[in-house]
Amino acid sequence: MRRFNRAVTVEVGALDSSFLGRGRPLGAARVLTAIGPEGRDVAAIRETLKLDSGLMSRLLRGLEAEGLLTVARDPDDGRRRIARLTPAGAAEVAQYDALSNDRAARLLAAHPRPEALLAAMDLIATALGRDRIEITHIDPEAPAARHCLQNYYAELAQRFETGFDPATSLDPEAAALRPPLGRFLVAMSDGLPVGAVALKGNGTETGELKRLWVAPAARGLGLARRLMAEAQAAARELGMTRLRLDTNRALTEAIALYRRDGWTEIPAFNTEPYAHHWFEKSL
Amino acid sequence: MRRFNRAVTVEVGALDSSFLGRGRPLGAARVLTAIGPEGRDVAAIRETLKLDSGLMSRLLRGLEAEGLLTVARDPDDGRRRIARLTPAGAAEVAQYDALSNDRAARLLAAHPRPEALLAAMDLIATALGRDRIEITHIDPEAPAARHCLQNYYAELAQRFETGFDPATSLDPEAAALRPPLGRFLVAMSDGLPVGAVALKGNGTETGELKRLWVAPAARGLGLARRLMAEAQAAARELGMTRLRLDTNRALTEAIALYRRDGWTEIPAFNTEPYAHHWFEKSL
DNA sequence: CATGGTACCTGACTAAAGTCAGATAATCCG
DNA sequence: CGGATTATCTGACTTTAGTCAGGTACCATG
Known part of the structure; x- marks a missing residue:
């Protein structure tokens, strides 16, 4: 040190x-x-x-x-x-x-292993900047949002036993993720997006959370929980009283987080082909 | 970056x-x-x-x-x-x-993974300080030497299919590794030892190299080769004309290095239980 | 429209860091 | 020995960074 x-x-x-x-x-x-x-x-x-x-x-x-x-x-x-x-x-x-x-x-x-060096720098930059991670609302089509989604899709493709093709998944319209209907939240660390979650709205009192992602270098810092809390606050602001989400059985940490944070499992409410579990929480 | x-x-x-x-x-x-x-x-x-x-x-x-x-x-x-x-x-x-x-x-x-953070810092410190890695002669019983040997043994225990117990290996006397008979060389990066090699002498013109080790964070920087070159220079200074060494078949990079650097394989010259290959080089 | 607060500017100051040109004493080398 | 070199010291500087106390223009609010 x-x-x-x-x-x-x-x-x-x-x-x-x-x-x-x-x-x-x-x-x-x-x-x-x-x-x-x-x-x-x-x-x-x-x-x-x-x-x-x-x-x-x-x-x-x-x-x-x-x-x-x-x-x-x-x-x-x-x-x-x-x-x-x-x-x-x-x-x-x-x-x-x-x-x-x-x-x-x-x-x-x-350096013989430039990727390892970059990964190490990423880890350290995130560790040093953890108190400076800020969660902000951005447009779902802004570059930072795209960056998060790409990484999210790439990771799903790797973790789901069936792979993952965004084209066959239920992809929310961008309009449903921006005001006045919904929100897109990113966690920024020194200008770099390190986490995101999308709040999809349709004008009713029931919203849906989608695309919860945290960059590998920022995992374990409680960022997912912070993102969820901010998303719930945003949902309340938009007048929602109930949130739902669906998830794949491969995402065990996420499922554990939902259970810990007071979400209850409910029957399927959509036809998302990649989903195995559906959750709900009233605000 | x-x-x-x-x-x-x-x-x-x-x-x-x-x-x-x-x-x-x-x-x-x-x-x-x-x-x-x-x-x-x-x-x-x-x-x-x-x-x-x-x-x-x-x-x-x-x-x-x-x-x-x-x-x-x-x-x-x-x-x-x-x-x-x-x-x-x-x-x-x-x-x-x-x-x-x-x-x-x-x-x-x-931090959720302090070991990962330390490893990352180690890697970066070594990468940044690579031109400042200095090879010096020290006493084989100095703390820095012990540190290298402990790490060396720990690694052998992990890599050899039979494990490794220093007690059953041919362990050179410390006197054979210090002047006037031999030398113990360490590579120091900002005060921390990141590599070592021992030159064992017995007063004749034939010396032996032992305990070549490079810290994981410093691998791939050509440090092993530098250590070998310095050891050969030290051997020449001590009046040696021929060097020998033994090695285990699990240490493939080391064997490749010896071959590249002009060492030739010879029949067993000792009874080291962990050795599979023996090499020689004239200076 | 007065009031308080904000964003920036200006002048006067200080502390720290760094530079440069000798001066001095010790060492090295032929 | 004597000249060159080296390590440190001293005094006289400059530059940079930073602080502080006003001052001016502008905005928000009742």
């Missing part, structure tokens, strides 16, 4: 000094790379970098003078300001990205 | 600010913890922390004024100076260690 700390500190330090090689103090470089291609709220940048407003303001002024960004007032709220990269600024950010990608690529290329 | 970087940077930053909580600037804290219980060469500290000599000198003076360390001249070389912790300094270091151990313990305790 201490060895890990040391190795990582050295690596972070080396990355920082390679950043310094571009002739700009680290604080300024961090602000620049925190803006993102779309531009970003000054307050949001300050929040993620934990900077004092005075310092932030000065750094922005410096970068503005270099011609790397522009700061404009937010049309929705005149107090807020939005920083946007100029083409020159975007080019600088690309240079910084290249520096860190190079290091990463070299590290991976030199 | 970027996510890993961010998570780790945040963690390192958090650890740093918890260090600041002890009312001493980070630079001074780093110097203090870099000294180690035995005292350390000022130049060596400067090297690992990459500090300017002026800065280093001032930090030492400050810590000395606090009564946390003493600086004395090196008896072997009057230009060099050796920093040693006073009891008060050792207590401070213990406090810093406690801070980082607490964080580590909390992280591990909160």
Whole structure:
């Protein structure tokens, strides 16, 4: 553990000094790379970098003078300001990205088992960021949602004895998973989706939960339970009084979770070909 | 990968600010913890922390004024100076260690699979520190040597179809593995032994290699080959002209390595009960 | 429309980190 | 021995990071 700390500190330090090689103090470089291609709220940048407003303001002024960004007032709220990269600024950010990608690529290329290395990093990033996992509502067709569903399907294909083909399963319409009918919830860890659940509604007081998934690196952190709790809260908000779900007998942990969390098994309420158990819970 | 970087940077930053909580600037804290219980060469500290000599000198003076360390001249070389912790300094270091151990313990305790997390950290620490793996000669009864041998035996017990009991194997006397007869080589990565090989001598021109082991997290980095090369160089230094070794048929990678590196199979030259193959190489 | 709160800016400051050019004493090497 | 080299120290700097106390413009609310 201490060895890990040391190795990582050295690596972070080396990355920082390679950043310094571009002739700009680290604080300024961090602000620049925190803006993102779309531009970003000054307050949001300050929040993620934990900077004092005075310092932030000065750094922005410096970068503005270099011609790397522009700061404009937010049309929705005149107090807020939005920083946007100029083409020159975007080019600088690309240079910084290249520096860190190079290091990463070299590290991976030199390693005999790059997949193992990536899996290890994933595990550690999730472990370190576990208190920062946030559950948010997104559109069921957003990239993060697609990412979760793809991983979910891939895992089902592996775990079901019959395999899994999404085309033959009952696939809810996207409209049933977005307001005002339903919701799509994802758990995000540092910008990466690590879990999801879909709440399907049809305008009645009975909703349905579908597509509960947690990334392998984030399992055992109680994330599935948190997702379920958030989904139930969302269902209540939408005026639902009862939730149902179906599941496959291969998903034993999920079934155990449902039982523990007060779901009761009921007869089949749909014709889902992959389902063996059906559950219900009143809110 | 970027996510890993961010998570780790945040963690390192958090650890740093918890260090600041002890009312001493980070630079001074780093110097203090870099000294180690035995005292350390000022130049060596400067090297690992990459500090300017002026800065280093001032930090030492400050810590000395606090009564946390003493600086004395090196008896072997009057230009060099050796920093040693006073009891008060050792207590401070213990406090810093406690801070980082607490964080580590909390992280591990909160994780569902602490072993997996540790293995992942080990893998990453080794991957990041691979250019810093150093091969040194140590005493065959030093703690690092014991550590390697224990892991080596444990692995043999698992891989040999008959199991492995060191008591029934031909165990070289420690004297045959230390100068002037032989050598014991370990590969150290940031203070942790990650590989070893023993060179057994009996005063003649024929030596024997034994106990070649590489830690799982460090496999595939070509470390076994480096260890073999260093051992051969050490054998030449000791005036040997021929090396022999025996091995078990379960150790297929090792056998492949010997063949690739110019060893030739020969008839049994000893009665090692666990051996199936015997090799020889002239230097 | 006054009031309190928010987001940002500015100026004045401090602490920490790092740089640079000698100075000094010890060692190495021919 | 004498010149070159090395390890450390000292003093005089600069840069970066960060803090703090106002100040200005804007928003939300009764």
